[in-house]
Amino acid sequence: MPELPETETIARDLNEAIAGRLVQSATVRKADVLREVSSRTFAKRLKGATIVRSWRRAKLIVTDLSTGDRLVVQPRFTGAMIIEHSGLDPAQLEYSTLRLQLDDGRALHYCDVRRLGTVALMNPKRFDEYSSALGKEPLDQTFTAEQLSGVLRVTNQPVKKVLMDQRRIAGIGNIYANEALWRAGIDPSRPASSLTDDEASLLHDEIVDVLNESIALRGTSFRDYRDAKGERGRFAEKLQAYGREGLPCFRCGRKLIGTHAIDGRATVFCATCQT
Numbered sequence: 001m002p003e004l005p006e007t008e009t010i011a012r013d014l015n016e017a018i019a020g021r022l023v024q025s026a027t028v029r030k031a032d033v034l035r036e037v038s039s040r041t042f043a044k045r046l047k048g049a050t051i052v053r054s055w056r057r058a059k060l061i062v063t064d065l066s067t068g069d070r071l072v073v074q075p076r077f078t079g080a081m082i083i084e085h086s087g088l089d090p091a092q093l094e095y096s097t098l099r100l101q102l103d104d105g106r107a108l109h110y111c112d113v114r115r116l117g118t119v120a121l122m123n124p125k126r127f128d129e130y131s132s133a134l135g136k137e138p139l140d141q142t143f144t145a146e147q148l149s150g151v152l153r154v155t156n157q158p159v160k161k162v163l164m165d166q167r168r169i170a171g172i173g174n175i176y177a178n179e180a181l182w183r184a185g186i187d188p189s190r191p192a193s194s195l196t197d198d199e200a201s202l203l204h205d206e207i208v209d210v211l212n213e214s215i216a217l218r219g220t221s222f223r224d225y226r227d228a229k230g231e232r233g234r235f236a237e238k239l240q241a242y243g244r245e246g247l248p249c250f251r252c253g254r255k256l257i258g259t260h261a262i263d264g265r266a267t268v269f270c271a272t273c274q275t
Helices: 004-018 039-046 124-132 145-153 159-163 174-184 197-216
Strands: 023-028 051-057 060-065 070-074 079-084 096-102 107-112 118-122 257-259 267-269
Touching: 004 051, 004 060, 004 079, 004 197, 023 039, 039 118, 070 079, 070 124, 118 124, 145 159, 145 197, 159 174, 174 197, 174 267
Parallel strands: none
Antiparallel strands: 023 096, 051 060, 060 070, 070 118, 079 107, 096 107, 257 267
């Protein structure tokens, strides 16, 4: 599932590749991915719009248009924004749900095998309302160790669950919650309020580091994630916890434990190193 590093990578790719391009037409092939608008309205409002910039909010890919509208894509499990080009494997576009024809001959597709992701078209007021329900951005300079400590100390929920709560902190999903907690040596099941200020500070640093490291390697690909060029991310080879259940811990050599008991998601941790 694309999390912050993956959506950041896609947004940067799009901004570099298609900012300034004009949308000549929009074709919706699978309307069930649309939110906020009908297929007809979507096509009408996109036609003739110029792409101003693409950026990320939480796990969303946001594209600002000259009309004032914002194209808001939430890829979820298998979604991808892919730019059609001459060197692209046609199989990458097999599950295209919508297509934006650009004025330079290229096209932008939203592809989604399972169609669990969504594509919305929002005016600025609606987007601000939507965005205001999301938490702090962990890579924003205003997100400090003190702020994280404040988020943690007010709840007894497991710390991993708190990290993944998009209303509290935006963009962290299962992969990077597992990784940051392993790096910080913190048991994912610990009540968030039990973390000391020093532990919260260490966890803050590890969150920032692992997210930035993954962005540098263009995200984590296991099965479905592709960047805007249709290519895989390379951070999977750097994972130290997620996906390594039953394998030796890189710190102490003990076998990593896997469970779904904390939040219903796959949690992998070291019972020796993470306390």
